[in-house]
Amino acid sequence: MFLSFFYFIRAKGLDVSLNEWMTLMDALDRGLAHSSLTSFYHLCRSILIKSESDYDKLDLCFAEYFEGIETPEDLPEKFWKWLAEDEEERDINDKEVMDSFQLEFEQLMKRFRDRIEEQKEKHSGGNYWIGTGGTSTQGRGGYNPAGIRVGGYSRHRSAVQIAGERNFRDFREDTILDIRQFQMAFRKLRQYSSRIDTAKTELDIDATVDETCDNAGMLKIVYDKPRRNTVKVLLLIDSDGSMQIFSGLCNRLFQALRKSNHFKDLKTYYFHNCIYQDLYTTPRCRLDDSVKTEWALRALDSEYKVIFVGDAAMAPSELYRKGGNAYVGMYNDELGIEWLNKFKRKFKKQIWLNPNKECEWDSMYGAQSCEAIREVFPMFELSLDGLEKGIRKLLVK
Amino acid sequence: MKKFTGSSDYVATEELMNAVNVAMALEKPLLIKGEPGTGKTMLAESISDALDKDLIVWSIKSTTKAQDGLYVYDTVQRLYDSQFGEGDVADIKKYIKLGKLGEAFTADEQTVLLIDEIDKADLEFPNDLLWELDRMEFYIHETKETVKTKNRPIVIITSNAEKELPDAFLRRCIFHYIEFPDEEKMREIVRVHYGDIDKKLVDDAVKAFYEIREMDALQKKPSTSELLDWLQALMISGTDTDELSEKMPFIGVLLKKNQDIDVMKEIKEKGYTLKAW
Numbered sequence: 247m248f249l250s251f252f253y254f255i256r257a258k259g260l261d262v263s264l265n266e267w268m269t270l271m272d273a274l275d276r277g278l279a280h281s282s283l284t285s286f287y288h289l290c291r292s293i294l295i296k297s298e299s300d301y302d303k304l305d306l307c308f309a310e311y312f313e314g315i316e317t318p319e320d321l322p323e324k325f326w327k328w329l330a331e332d333e334e335e336r337d338i339n340d341k342e343v344m345d346s347f348q349l350e351f352e353q354l355m356k357r358f359r360d361r362i363e364e365q366k367e368k369h370s371g372g373n374y375w376i377g378t379g380g381t382s383t384q385g386r387g388g389y390n391p392a393g394i395r396v397g398g399y400s401r402h403r404s405a406v407q408i409a410g411e412r413n414f415r416d417f418r419e420d421t422i423l424d425i426r427q428f429q430m431a432f433r434k435l436r437q438y439s440s441r442i443d444t445a446k447t448e449l450d451i452d453a454t455v456d457e458t459c460d461n462a463g464m465l466k467i468v469y470d471k472p473r474r475n476t477v478k479v480l481l482l483i484d485s486d487g488s489m490q491i492f493s494g495l496c497n498r499l500f501q502a503l504r505k506s507n508h509f510k511d512l513k514t515y516y517f518h519n520c521i522y523q524d525l526y527t528t529p530r531c532r533l534d535d536s537v538k539t540e541w542a543l544r545a546l547d548s549e550y551k552v553i554f555v556g557d558a559a560m561a562p563s564e565l566y567r568k569g570g571n572a573y574v575g576m577y578n579d580e581l582g583i584e585w586l587n588k589f590k591r592k593f594k595k596q597i598w599l600n601p602n603k604e605c606e607w608d609s610m611y612g613a614q615s616c617e618a619i620r621e622v623f624p625m626f627e628l629s630l631d632g633l634e635k636g637i638r639k640l641l642v643k
Numbered sequence: 644m645k646k647f648t649g650s651s652d653y654v655a656t657e658e659l660m661n662a663v664n665v666a667m668a669l670e671k672p673l674l675i676k677g678e679p680g681t682g683k684t685m686l687a688e689s690i691s692d693a694l695d696k697d698l699i700v701w702s703i704k705s706t707t708k709a710q711d712g713l714y715v716y717d718t719v720q721r722l723y724d725s726q727f728g729e730g731d732v733a734d735i736k737k738y739i740k741l742g743k744l745g746e747a748f749t750a751d752e753q754t755v756l757l758i759d760e761i762d763k764a765d766l767e768f769p770n771d772l773l774w775e776l777d778r779m780e781f782y783i784h785e786t787k788e789t790v791k792t793k794n795r796p797i798v799i800i801t802s803n804a805e806k807e808l809p810d811a812f813l814r815r816c817i818f819h820y821i822e823f824p825d826e827e828k829m830r831e832i833v834r835v836h837y838g839d840i841d842k843k844l845v846d847d848a849v850k851a852f853y854e855i856r857e858m859d860a861l862q863k864k865p866s867t868s869e870l871l872d873w874l875q876a877l878m879i880s881g882t883d884t885d886e887l888s889e890k891m892p893f894i895g896v897l898l899k900k901n902q903d904i905d906v907m908k909e910i911k912e913k914g915y916t917l918k919a920w
Contacts, residue, residue: 263814265814265815266814269669269671272669273665273668273669276668276669278664278665278668278669285661288658288661288662289661289665291658292661292662292665292666292817292818292819293665293669293817293818295818296674296810296813296814296816296818297676297813297818298676298820301820425807426766426806426807426808426809429766429806429807430766433766449719464726465722465723465726467719505805505806505807507705
């Protein structure tokens with residue numbers, strides 16, 4: 247019966263499957279929504295939504311779809327309160343009560359509308375506002391993106407209102423390539439070796455058979471060390487500047503790498519446009535949080551797989567001129583391209599991931615520097631496909 | 644059917660109770676996510692308490708395999724036994740040991756099964772359990788037996804979001820995200836744990852606690868369980884509650900990282916208030 251709502255939320259980008267929808271229908275049949283919109287909202291949220299980052303999307307959908315619809319759940323509460331305050335009993339349909347309620351409701355509406363106007367002026371572009379006038383007789387009020395809705399005395403806030411508050415805004419992330427897809431790709435970045443220091447815990451079948459035969463058929467069990475991934479990764483991320491628009495994508499890549507606990511070691515540094523004498527330990531690229539590039543080149547052994555992430559778009563001077571560093575106040579004695587070549591000489595395997603589409607590399611801003619860097623490192627597009635190709639490159643003996 | 648309405652020592656929000664009841668009614672696993680210390684694991688204990696059912700805990704580690712939860716066939720023991728002629732080696736059943744999932748399936752009464760920190764395991768782990776959690780049955784190859792559940796257990800799964808869970812798995816779960824409690828809720832939690840505790844102490848401590856949580860400079864924010872420990876330390880030592888947020892006694896109970904404690908020290912030495920920092 248809510249089929250149009252199903253298509254509505256799918257159209258809004260919530261990936262709800264038919265299975266989940268049938269589960270929701272099943273729940274409704276069992277009366278788990280208690281015929282109230284609030285319960286229905288919670289039911290939808292727990293059955294259809296599988297990540298706190300999607301809570302906000304559902305809130306938006308709900309506010310838009312059920313705008314203006316109120317279930318009578320608040321009303322008995324309000325009337326009950328009136329009845330409790332007044333000594334004489336009044337009929338629920340008493341005209342006077344209805345009128346005074348309407349009147350106050352109108353006043354509240356106006357007041358909140360005014361406040362919302364105010365709010366919009368102060369925070370231009372802000373598109374939500376949470377009412378917290380909880381202490382006064384008005385109770386809480388809320389603003390939902392599609393309209394104004396004021397909650398009255400009720401202790402229960404209505405679903406549309408809760409949705410309108412959008413408490414889960416912070417968790418929202420528009421996932422194009424999600425972390426799991428990256429993680430699945432990084433799983434391929436493995437090289438096994440049993441030459442590590444751990445206890446012998448795995449049954450070595452071949453050796454057991456041999457030993458048992460030598461032992462005249464009496465069972466003799468041989469254990470071996472488990473094989474572990476020996477891949478070490480050095481991740482270098484271009485942050486700030488022209489990379490800002492890709493920050494979400496890079497962030498997911500970074501999260502995926504950090505959560506992939508199968509690497510023996512993962513080191514991450516940041517740079518701005520090109521690598522010079524300093525590598526930064528935070529994406530803010532401040533000199534306070536930096537290490538010397540020379541130190542990193544010395545301290546890390548050549549087995550590290552190096553992954554550069556950057557758009558490789560910069561002015562030619564940043565690669566080919568002394569003092570070409572784009573950061574104001576930073577001077578470099580050695581050319582940017584020289585630093586890149588130092589990495590090439592030191593490490594055995596390295597790739598450069600470019601968040602720009604491969605077909606644009608020759609025509610985009612910075613095509614010249616991109617070309618130059620491609621001569622130093624093999625470059626791949628930062629997409630699932632490109633990443634997989636890059637990882638294969640890193641694993642070639 | 645009995646409904647979950649929270650228990651005497653666990654404060655659950657209405658949304659959470661709803662989610663639990665929905666999961667129970669639909670016989671689907673309930674996936675709980677949330678910051679560390681928001682009582683994800685406690686929830687299962689509280690459900691088992693409130694509904695008077697046995698709790699079976701399956702704690703997941705990075706090396707845990709899905710098979711471990713179903714059953715383990717102790718081949719080595721059987722080989723040894725056959726060598727030394729001990730016991731009846733023809734009876735394979737003897738060498739099949741049920742895991743936690745198997746235990747929950749075969750229990751005579753309905754149990755609460757907690758699969759704790761599912762994200763610790765390998766990426767494929769949840770996928771390997773799809774069938775078992777869906778149908779609540781599994782097949783033992785060695786004895787050609789199918790273990791079927793007598794009473795579908797109430798399955799609670801917790802995750803710290805260290806790894807992303809696969810879609811197919813998520814689609815089979817009821818999901819709830821536990822938000823960090825606000826000050827009011829926090830006072831209620833404290834009341835549930837310590838009962839008649841000096842009100843002023845609670846007010847001051849909770850206030851200081853939220854001030855600390857708001858500091859961006861901290862690497863690891865303290866959570867509910869740390870606040871409770873801190874309150875206990877304050878109670879036992881009988882510390883004067885005046886200027887609690889300036890002096891911050893027993894800071895080691897709240898903050899677990901050296902850098903964070905150094906930050907607090909610096910604040911104290913310079914005589915800043917937490918807010919100004």
